[in-house]
Amino acid sequence: MTATTGPPFNLVYQEFSDVADISQSVQDLADSVDLAVQGLYDDQTVGAAKPAARMSTTTPLSLPNNTDTTLTWPAGSEYFDNDNMIDNTITTDRITFTSAGIYAVSLRTTFASTAAGGGVRQISYNHSALGVVARNAQLGTVSADAALSTLVVIPCYTPGEFIQFSASQNSSAALNATTRQAQAWGVTTL
Numbered sequence: 082m083t084a085t086t087g088p089p090f091n092l093v094y095q096e097f098s099d100v101a102d103i104s105q106s107v108q109d110l111a112d113s114v115d116l117a118v119q120g121l122y123d124d125q126t127v128g129a130a131k132p133a134a135r136m137s138t139t140t141p142l143s144l145p146n147n148t149d150t151t152l153t154w155p156a157g158s159e160y161f162d163n164d165n166m167i168d169n170t171i172t173t174d175r176i177t178f179t180s181a182g183i184y185a186v187s188l189r190t191t192f193a194s195t196a197a198g199g200g201v202r203q204i205s206y207n208h209s210a211l212g213v214v215a216r217n218a219q220l221g222t223v224s225a226d227a228a229l230s231t232l233v234v235i236p237c238y239t240p241g242e243f244i245q246f247s248a249s250q251n252s253s254a255a256l257n258a259t260t261r262q263a264q265a266w267g268v269t270t271l
Contacts, residue, residue, distance in 0.1 A: 131267035132164035141257040152246040178237035186265045189230040193257040200252030202227045
């Protein structure tokens with residue numbers, strides 16, 4: 082009688098009615114095939130995880146009026162990182178790509194409400210090899226927080242390239258960036 086292993090491989094095998102009657106050599110072969118197939122499957126799924134990292138903080142960062150300020154994240158703000166792209170002890174202002182590829186990068190920053198006036202809130206991305214690759218701006222309000230979020234897709238041709246994030250505002254006084262979340266994940270390799 083035959084049976085199949087089921088997804089994802091659906092391999093056909095001979096079923097024995099009495100497990101005790103299976104010769105040791107047949108069992109050894111079955112175990113070897115099982116290990117080899119599982120290894121191939123793991124290489125294609127688990128081992129192929131794309132690089133990904135995220136950092137997030139609610140520690141306020143003061144932004145002077147009319148000054149583009151590089152955003153930073155304190156130690157311990159790393160949420161996850163499967164490719165060593167974040168180092169919040171030495172380079173607190175960036176995600177460094179350690180593998181060549183195409184990356185989707187997002188940034189979300191919330192600006193505190195202000196009594197000084199509305200003004201414009203702006204966030205931007207600065208790629209080490211390409212310069213400023215994206216900006217997002219909106220009119221802030223006096224009575225409510227202004228939250229800016231944007232997503233860009235950028236290439237990393239050489240491991241070690243990085244992306245920094247910055248913010249600016251012109252509400253006529255210093256203003257806090259109250260939350261900051263940045264993440265990057267590999268879309269494909271080059």
